[in-house]
Amino acid sequence: MKQTFELRVNGRVHRIEAAPDRRLLEVLREDLGLGSVREGCGIGMCGACTVLLGGRPVSSCLLLVSQVHHQEIVTVEGLEENGALHPVQRAFIEHFAFQCAYCTPGFVLSAVAMLEREPDPDEQVLLEYLSGNLCRCGSYLNILKAVRAAAQGRRLHSS
Amino acid sequence: MSPEVLHPATLEETLAVLEAYGEEARLLAGGTALVLLLRHGLIAPRALICLEEVSELQSIQFNEDHVWIGAMIRLQTLARSPRIRALFPVLAMACGEVGNIRIRYQATLGGNLAEADYASDPPIALITLDAIVWVQKAEGKRAIPIAGFFQGLYTTALEPCELIVGIQIPYPPPGARMAYLKFRTRSAEDRPCVGVAALGVFEDGICQDLRVAVGAACERPQRLPEVEQLAVGRSLDERVIRLIAQGYADQIETLSDLRGSADYRKRMIEVHVRRALEEVCNGHGAIGAGAGR
Ligand SMILES: Cc1cc2nc3c(=O)[nH]c(=O)nc-3n(C[C@H](O)[C@H](O)[C@H](O)COP(=O)(O)OP(=O)(O)OC[C@H]3O[C@@H](n4cnc5c(N)ncnc54)[C@H](O)[C@@H]3O)c2cc1C
Ligand code: FES
Ligand code: FES
Numbered sequence: 001m002k003q004t005f006e007l008r009v010n011g012r013v014h015r016i017e018a019a020p021d022r023r024l025l026e027v028l029r030e031d032l033g034l035g036s037v038r039e040g041c042g043i044g045m046c047g048a049c050t051v052l053l054g055g056r057p058v059s060s061c062l063l064l065v066s067q068v069h070h071q072e073i074v075t076v077e078g079l080e081e082n083g084a085l086h087p088v089q090r091a092f093i094e095h096f097a098f099q100c101a102y103c104t105p106g107f108v109l110s111a112v113a114m115l116e117r118e119p120d121p122d123e124q125v126l127l128e129y130l131s132g133n134l135c136r137c138g139s140y141l142n143i144l145k146a147v148r149a150a151a152q153g154r155r156l157h158s159s
Numbered sequence: 160m161s162p163e164v165l166h167p168a169t170l171e172e173t174l175a176v177l178e179a180y181g182e183e184a185r186l187l188a189g190g191t192a193l194v195l196l197l198r199h200g201l202i203a204p205r206a207l208i209c210l211e212e213v214s215e216l217q218s219i220q221f222n223e224d225h226v227w228i229g230a231m232i233r234l235q236t237l238a239r240s241p242r243i244r245a246l247f248p249v250l251a252m253a254c255g256e257v258g259n260i261r262i263r264y265q266a267t268l269g270g271n272l273a274e275a276d277y278a279s280d281p282p283i284a285l286i287t288l289d290a291i292v293w294v295q296k297a298e299g300k301r302a303i304p305i306a307g308f309f310q311g312l313y314t315t316a317l318e319p320c321e322l323i324v325g326i327q328i329p330y331p332p333p334g335a336r337m338a339y340l341k342f343r344t345r346s347a348e349d350r351p352c353v354g355v356a357a358l359g360v361f362e363d364g365i366c367q368d369l370r371v372a373v374g375a376a377c378e379r380p381q382r383l384p385e386v387e388q389l390a391v392g393r394s395l396d397e398r399v400i401r402l403i404a405q406g407y408a409d410q411i412e413t414l415s416d417l418r419g420s421a422d423y424r425k426r427m428i429e430v431h432v433r434r435a436l437e438e439v440c441n442g443h444g445a446i447g448a449g450a451g452r
Pocket of ligand 2: 061
């Protein structure tokens with residue numbers, strides 16, 4: 001019993017046919033081909049499936065497609081502006097903030113969500129936003145360096 | 160077969176579809192608990208009633224003598240709201256300790272209470288605040304004091320076709336000191352092994368009112384009024400604090416699960432009630448700003 005949904009993903013509207021209880025994770029990966037959205041745990045713990053929903057970081061493994069229609073969804077594919085990577089993405093590259101990179105899109109989106117709300121994050125805010133993402137390769141130190149650098153860059157930029 | 164998903168826009172419409180589908184429908188709030196139940200085949204409802212657009216459930220209102228929190232308010236909103244943090248620091252702290260940032264941005268207070276998992280944080284704080292749960296079905300609405308809302312493991316006072324519309328919390332006395340301690344045994348984002356919420360009111364160092372709730376260690380969060388009374392009219396010195404901590408450890412019937420054995424939990428209740436009371440009376444606990452605006 002499929003239904004038609006209009007999803008707003010990365011600034012574009014997509015019409016898709018899906019069962020109303022299909023998870024957003026599967027719709028993004030399989031129907032829209034957005035491979036950056038990954039399934040790690042499937043139970044809300046690891047953050048590999050993080051997307052921004054109306055700017056809020058959420059687990060797409062815990063959302064049904066029928067819960068999100070009409071709301072703006074952002075994945076890392078939508079972070080580039082005029083062909084340039086987002087400052088958080090650049091910081092991840094500069095600081096080698098990954099090994100296998102399975103966790104990277106989720107971490108990048110959590111950091112982007114944080115910087116949208118907290119332009120000047122202290123360590124506590126950093127942990128509030130990032131401690132829910134798991135990295136099985138243990139790249140945490142470099143990830144934190146990258147995010148601190150991105151926050152620093154933003155401070156310089158805005159002052 | 161996949162369920163039909165309905166999107167009522169008002170409370171009236173929601174109650175009507177709840178009546179129409181009866182036990183064959185499930186309410187869908189944030190979905191953080193429900194989506195897992197669906198996926199594991201533990202429930203197979205004919206319809207899901209999505210509460211996302213129900214306007215009556217979405218607001219926080221600071222009234223004369225209480226705050227009103229709509230059932231669909233997200234835990235992150237409560238953790239971060241400056242006025243909730245000032246008036247009810249114990250609630251903001253408990254909501255801020257839930258799972259991880261994504262769960263807090265998606266999960267709602269109504270969904271958390273209705274799930275009635277024994278290892279949840281917000282209910283423990285709400286019990287010390289004497290919150291009232293407002294529930295409604297087609298025939299009318301009623302107020303349930305939060306302590307009676309939780310009836311046992313995953314069991315609440317909700318009747319069939321009834322939903323939580325919001326939570327009403329009276330303002331605590333000005334200067335009330337509050338603390339929430341979450342003790343985890345497995346990982347940083349885990350549910351609690353033991354949760355302790357405390358609220359104390361003092362005048363010249365003498366305790367006027369003490370409320371202590373323990374949860375996650377037992378089937379439902381609990382206060383022990385006779386033990387709380389031990390503090391009233393006294394200063395909370397080391398001896399009184401130990402007496403109260405011991406009272407909670409002795410009288411709460413603990414359970415065993417992967418987060419700890421019943422016996423271990425008794426010991427951890429004693430430790431964490433003591434620490435919560437120390438925070439509340441040594442001035443490290445957060446101070447509620449009291450009533451009014
Ligand atoms: C990874 C992870 C970690 C977690 N860690 C913690 C933790 O540390 N502490 C903690 O307290 N919790 C924790 N939780 C649980 C989480 O807080 C709950 O899943 C959440 O609060 C449920 O709210 P929801 O809005 O997502 O509800 P939903 O999943 O939409 O619904 C939950 C239940 O409530 C019913 N329901 C929803 N709204 C209403 C209503 N208004 N009236 C009546 N019934 C209703 C639904 O039908 C369903 O049965 C965790 C969950 C996950 C997935
Ligand atoms: S796959 Fe969604 S949080 Fe792990
Ligand atoms: S870089 Fe491999 S999981 Fe994080």
